[in-house]
Amino acid sequence: MNRTLKKTSATNDISKDELPVAETFLSIQGEGFNSGRAAYFIRLAGCRNRCAWCDSKETWDVSKARMEKIETLVNLASGSGAENIVITGGEPLIHNLNGLCKKLREKHMNIFLETSGTEKFSGNFDWIALSPKEGKKVIAENYELADELKMVICTPEDFSRAEINASMVRKRCRLYLQPEWESRNIILPEIIEYIKGHPSWSISLQLHKLLDIR
């Protein structure tokens, strides 16, 4: 595990002592490099991207979320017994994550980020999973910081979009193709064939959905 602290930078907002939370839970990371590892999920509310196929639309509206003190979130996370924390959303970078990451770091937790990359970076993380969304511009800095590029594939046309995004990340960034869940039976054989011919990519399955867990 990469324990090097990532770059920390200023972001949209000043770090606040509370954040809007859609849900928190202990589960298994189902996607990408850390797939299969136990993790405590902090799903923050708020997203400006409004992707048509979003499976987390309930997270968009911050006004419907519960506000939680960062201290409370950190206590919940550390009390869960998890070593790994996944900060996800919504789009978590819509918030300033410096304060939350600082407090989690004090508890010696591994901190993973799931982001679409469309908002200014904040916080520091052991692992940054970047999942660009079609038609949504990724900020250049977020390409530079990504440890993992995860491209959701619905149709064969998405492979070229995946390659364009792969050309923007660092050489050591891990590359994953993930079938869109509703299209998986149709697109999975095409992804398998694509990866055979393009071995820099690996497959990411939504293990939590296959296991029928949260």
Ligand code: SF4
């Ligand atoms: S970025 Fe993620 S949370 Fe936001 S609308 Fe798109 S899929 Fe949904």
